Amino acid sequence: MADNSEIDYGPLTGLIGTWQGDKGMDVAPEPVGQSDSPYFETITFTPIGDVTNAEEQVLVGLRYHQTVSRKSNxxxxxxxxxxxxWDAATGTISHSLLIPRAVGVIAGGVAKTDPDSSAVTFEIKAGLHNPDWTIVQQPFMRDKAKTVAFHAKFTVDGDTLVYTETTVLDIYGKKFQHTDGNTLKRI
Ligand code: HEM
Structure with a gap:
């Protein structure tokens, strides 16, 4: 890993920092119907430098941590x-995420810069049977609350970050679109 200060984080540069937003909405599964939870959250993106894979691929990027709280309590x-x-050689963005339920997602996609503004949009996806960008989960979740797909869109424009994400679950004998989204400001 190189000294962080020398690194060009490319399209990820605009994410660096701490963000807060209180306009979140979570739609989560229930045995019958769904549960809608307005939320507030903090996301911190910290530059971590670069990694080299098989002496060939160089990735640069950020570690992040997201904490989400229900407005009701x-x-x-x-x-x-x-x-x-970010893989500068191919333009690929990878988004690796873990949640405490012991579910992990390695989603991939690209970043696009709006020619009319400074906004950068990241669109990434993963699927259980996608050979490239996939999902791993503990046996209980596999059997009872399986994550089968994930896709997300994040747009950073100056000090505003907007995201929407959909986690497709196989739970309670049906497919459920578990959705989250929020607008955050850099603090
Ligand atoms: C802002 C982001 C998210 C919030 C606020 C959120 C919140 C929730 C809530 C409230 C539930 C219902 C069960 C409970 O009350 O604990 C739930 C279920 C679940 N979530 Fe999320 N979630 C988020 C993102 C994700 C992501 C990214 C994944 C995986 C890729 C995920 C996977 C699951 C799974 C597998 C369940 C089913 C477990 C169950 O209901 O027993 N969630 N989530």
Missing amino acids: NKTFHDQCGYWM
């Missing part, structure tokens, strides 16, 4: 961490 009800990495 101010209690944290979701914790998530991982990495956003």
